[in-house]
Amino acid sequence: MKKNNELKNLIEVTKKKEKIKKEHVNWKWILTIVIISFAISFSLSFVSQMTIPNFPLWLGIIVTLLFIVLGILFDIIGVSVTTAEESIFHSMNSRKVKGASVAVKFKKNADKVSSFCCDVIGDICGIISGAAGTTITAILSTTYHWNIFITGLVVAAVIASLTIGGKAMGKSFAINKSSIILYEFAKFISNFYRK
Numbered sequence: 758m759k760k761n762n763e764l765k766n767l768i769e770v771t772k773k774k775e776k777i778k779k780e781h782v783n784w785k786w787i788l789t790i791v792i793i794s795f796a797i798s799f800s801l802s803f804v805s806q807m808t809i810p811n812f813p814l815w816l817g818i819i820v821t822l823l824f825i826v827l828g829i830l831f832d833i834i835g836v837s838v839t840t841a842e843e844s845i846f847h848s849m850n851s852r853k854v855k856g857a858s859v860a861v862k863f864k865k866n867a868d869k870v871s872s873f874c875c876d877v878i879g880d881i882c883g884i885i886s887g888a889a890g891t892t893i894t895a896i897l898s899t900t901y902h903w904n905i906f907i908t909g910l911v912v913a914a915v916i917a918s919l920t921i922g923g924k925a926m927g928k929s930f931a932i933n934k935s936s937i938i939l940y941e942f943a944k945f946i947s948n949f950y951r952k
Contacts, residue, residue, distance in 0.1 A: 786869060790877060798881045805885050809892045817896065821889040825916065828882030829923035835874030836931035837938035839867050845936050846943075856944030863943055883920055890916045 805824070809817045843864040849857035863870045890912045897912070898905040931938060 790869075790872065793873075794877050794881065797877065798884065801881060801885050802888060805889050806892070809889050810896070814893070814896050814900065817889065817893050821886050821893060821916065822919075824882045824886040824889060825919050825923065828879045828886065828920060829927050831874040831878040831882070832924050833927040833931040833938060834942050835871040835876075835879065836928050837935040837942070838863050838870045838874070840932050841935040841939040846940070849940075856940060856947040859947045859950060860939050860943035863939060879924075886916050886920065887913065 801824075805820065809820055812820065841860075841864065843861065846857050846860040846864060850861050891909070894905060894909040894912045897903055898908050
């Protein structure tokens with residue numbers, strides 16, 4: 758009986774939070790992120806489709822791996838922003854430590870920063886690495902006369918496993934080192950902020 762009451766209380770609290778969040782849907786942010794996603798995806802897809810087919814096979818593989826690593830890196834940053842402690846950065850900011858004010862801004866907008874890093878950059882890199890994998894499949898099957906169906910399956914599986922495995926490793930690293938990662942990222946980004 759006690760467990761049922763606790764579950765009911767939890768459900769009530771969750772419903773109250775959902776009502777607050779529904780009232781505060783930021784449509785401007787959603788529209789902005791859709792436009793940014795389109796622009797970045799279009800640009801990176803264009804670059805990869807124009808360059809990878811003209812590269813030697815080894816260079817096409819390296820470019821694909823770079824997209825995978827970039828996706829993993831931004832996933833790590835996105836997780837770090839959501840899990841880091843904000844109070845550390847307020848203390849650093851009061852001492853005028855470089856990057857601390859940016860870290861505080863990132864923490865205050867953790868949902869947006871995480872969405873941009875994980876969903877926009879991370880997912881776009883995943884999509885583009887998959888598209889690059891299709892090009893690599895075509896190059897392999899043409900050059901070595903391999904079965905295009907089997908080659909495509911193997912290339913797709915390798916890309917997916919590297920991406921998923923990398924993100925799985927990256928998430929635990931990001932949670933354990935979140936404050937350090939956020940600080941280093943904020944310090945880097947602060948170089949582009951106007952004072």
